[in-house]
Amino acid sequence: MASCSRNENKSRKFAPVGIIFAILGLLLFAYFVRKAGISEILDGIKRLGAGFLLILAISAIRHIVRSLAWTKCFESPYRLCFRDALAARLMGDALGNIVPLASVAVSEPAKAAFVRDRVPLMAGLSAIALENIFYSLSVALFIFSGATALLLGFSVPKPLRYASIGAAAATATIAPLGYLVIHKQWKFLSGPLSFLRDQGWGQAGFPRPGSPAAQRRWGGRWLPVWGAGSWIEKGIPRAETLEDRIYGFYDRNRGRLLPIFALEVCFHLAGVAEIYATLSFISKVVAPTLLTAFILETVNRVINIAFKFVPLRTGVDEAGTGMLSKVLGFSTAIGVTLAIVRKARDIFWATIGVVLMVRSGLSIRTQHPTRTARVHAGGSAPPETPGVGTAPAAKQTEEVVGDVAAAGAKAPTFSTGESG
Numbered sequence: 001m002a003s004c005s006r007n008e009n010k011s012r013k014f015a016p017v018g019i020i021f022a023i024l025g026l027l028l029f030a031y032f033v034r035k036a037g038i039s040e041i042l043d044g045i046k047r048l049g050a051g052f053l054l055i056l057a058i059s060a061i062r063h064i065v066r067s068l069a070w071t072k073c074f075e076s077p078y079r080l081c082f083r084d085a086l087a088a089r090l091m092g093d094a095l096g097n098i099v100p101l102a103s104v105a106v107s108e109p110a111k112a113a114f115v116r117d118r119v120p121l122m123a124g125l126s127a128i129a130l131e132n133i134f135y136s137l138s139v140a141l142f143i144f145s146g147a148t149a150l151l152l153g154f155s156v157p158k159p160l161r162y163a164s165i166g167a168a169a170a171t172a173t174i175a176p177l178g179y180l181v182i183h184k185q186w187k188f189l190s191g192p193l194s195f196l197r198d199q200g201w202g203q204a205g206f207p208r209p210g211s212p213a214a215q216r217r218w219g220g221r222w223l224p225v226w227g228a229g230s231w232i233e234k235g236i237p238r239a240e241t242l243e244d245r246i247y248g249f250y251d252r253n254r255g256r257l258l259p260i261f262a263l264e265v266c267f268h269l270a271g272v273a274e275i276y277a278t279l280s281f282i283s284k285v286v287a288p289t290l291l292t293a294f295i296l297e298t299v300n301r302v303i304n305i306a307f308k309f310v311p312l313r314t315g316v317d318e319a320g321t322g323m324l325s326k327v328l329g330f331s332t333a334i335g336v337t338l339a340i341v342r343k344a345r346d347i348f349w350a351t352i353g354v355v356l357m358v359r360s361g362l363s364i365r366t367q368h369p370t371r372t373a374r375v376h377a378g379g380s381a382p383p384e385t386p387g388v389g390t391a392p393a394a395k396q397t398e399e400v401v402g403d404v405a406a407a408g409a410k411a412p413t414f415s416t417g418e419s420g
Contacts, residue, residue, distance in 0.1 A: 028315025032322050032336055040333035041340065044282035048341060051281040058277060059345050061270040063089055069134065069263040070111075072256055073127035075249060078119045080127070087356055088114035094353025097312055097346055108132065126245035131260070133246070137178055138264035139301055144171040146298025149291060156327055167302060185247045189239035197232050271297040278341050283334050292328045296338070299324050312343055 033041060048055075067085040074080055088111045096107025112124030119127075147168040150156060156164065181188050250257070272293045279288035299320055307316045317339040325335025 022311050022314065025310045025312075025314035025316065029318055032315070032318040032332075036318075036322060036331075036333040036336040040331070041337045044334060044337035045340070047284065048278065048281040051277070052341070052344070054277055055274055055341065055345055056348060058270055058274040059349070062267050062274075063093075063349070065263045065266045065270070066131070066135070069260050070127055070131045072260050072263070073130040073134075073249065074119065074123065075245075075253070078123045080115055080119055080124070084115050084118050088112075090349060090353040091357050091360075092353070094350040094357070096308075097350045098354075122241065122245075126242055126249075129242060130246055130249055133178065133182070134257075134260050135264045135267070137175055138261060138268060139305070140171040140175040140178070142268045143298055143301055144168050144175070146295050146301075147171075150295050150298070153291065154295075154327055160324070160327065182247070182250055185243075185250075187240075187243060189243055190236050193232050193236045193239055197236065268297065268301075271300065274345075275300075275338065278338055279330070279334070282337050282341070283330060285331075286329050286334075292330075295328065296321065296324065296335075300342070312346055314343070317342065 063086060067082060067089050070089070071080050071082055071085050091114055092107040092111035095110050108128055109125065112121055112128050115124055144167075147164040151161065151164050151168070180186070187194075272290065275296050276288050276290060276293035279293065300317070303313055303317055303320050307313050310316055318336045321339040322332040322335035325338065326332050
């Protein structure tokens with residue numbers, strides 16, 4: 001009960017921050033729409049017309065390939081069918097798109113919780129973590145390639161040039177590092193947690209008496225970290241379990257690694273095709289090329305990673321895409337229109353996810369990760385738990401909310417961007 005009360009207090013503290021970011025995003029959105037010209041944007045949307053159905057069809061490929069990649073990350077005796085994976089992905093992404101400041105904390109663990117009646121929760125979490133690792137590596141490769149293409153193929157302003165160089169350098173470092181972490185089987189989660197525990201952060205949020213951390217002061221006063229000790233002690237064995245599953249998968253399933261990575265690459269290729277198709281409809285002066293579509297999709301990935309805390313990337317997507325479009329030879333209005341079309345696509349899939357949740361007897365409010373209920377500490381599906389859509393709504397909501405909270409506490413999932 002005390003934990004639930006603390007979590008609800010945190011939720012209330014984050015709510016105003018989320019509202020502030022949403023308002024700032026809307027103001028930025030209004031500014032760039034006005035700057036680009038409302039009439040030009042409306043003309044572009046009219047030219048798209050029924051072509052939006054093609055955009056939705058292409059974007060469906062992105063959900064399909066990542067769902068397939070997730071199913072391939074399970075090991076025997078556990079197996080998740082494609083239909084369940086796709087439904088869970090749509091519902092999880094819907095939460096991530098509409099819950100302010102909680103995209104990673106909500107969307108990825110929720111996917112595992114949504115299928116906890118099909119596979120144990122920890123197995124679902126481990127598969128999600130694995131899939132996100134492959135996705136993260138593909139994103140790093142994609143951003144590096146896009147930044148390099150932009151620098152070599154176009155004359156860009158200094159701020160954009162520096163940002164591109166920084167992105168290329170960062171991804172060129174992250175990708176090899178990620179490979180080394182998996183290949184050398186470093187304790188990248190349990191190691192840091194064990195270090196913090198050894199430093200004394202291990203009792204009810206305060207350093208252990210006499211420990212090095214207990215000797216440090218801030219302004220002559222003790223510096224407590226509420227709840228840190230309890231979280232660290234519980235997190236170490238869970239982190240070790242997740243690491244063992246990830247490294248065990250790597251050792252036992254070498255033949256799956258390339259197909260999974262290829263599916264992640266298909267996700268990005270579908271994004272390029274989507275932008276190319278959109279520009280073909282809305283740009284009447286400058287014809288798009290695969291190179292320009294590739295660079296624009298790269299920027300979209302960067303925006304998704306950097307501004308996940310902004311609901312639907314409102315405003316920042318229009319700003320970034322609008323400015324880059326001008327560099328690539330299009331008008332600012334074309335870039336803003338492209339971002340708006342992308343946003344309409346996101347809203348469509350988020351609506352599908354919400355409908356699936358409603359049909360399953362769940363609600364957006366009760367899926368918030370800080371509204372915890374019953375947590376299955378063992379990490380496996382509870383006995384005699386009916387499938388989603390068959391249990392009474394109240395009982396089902398209680399179980400899934402508990403599992404979302406457990407999922408968020410048991411393992412991070414390395415997400416770097418949702419389907420947008």
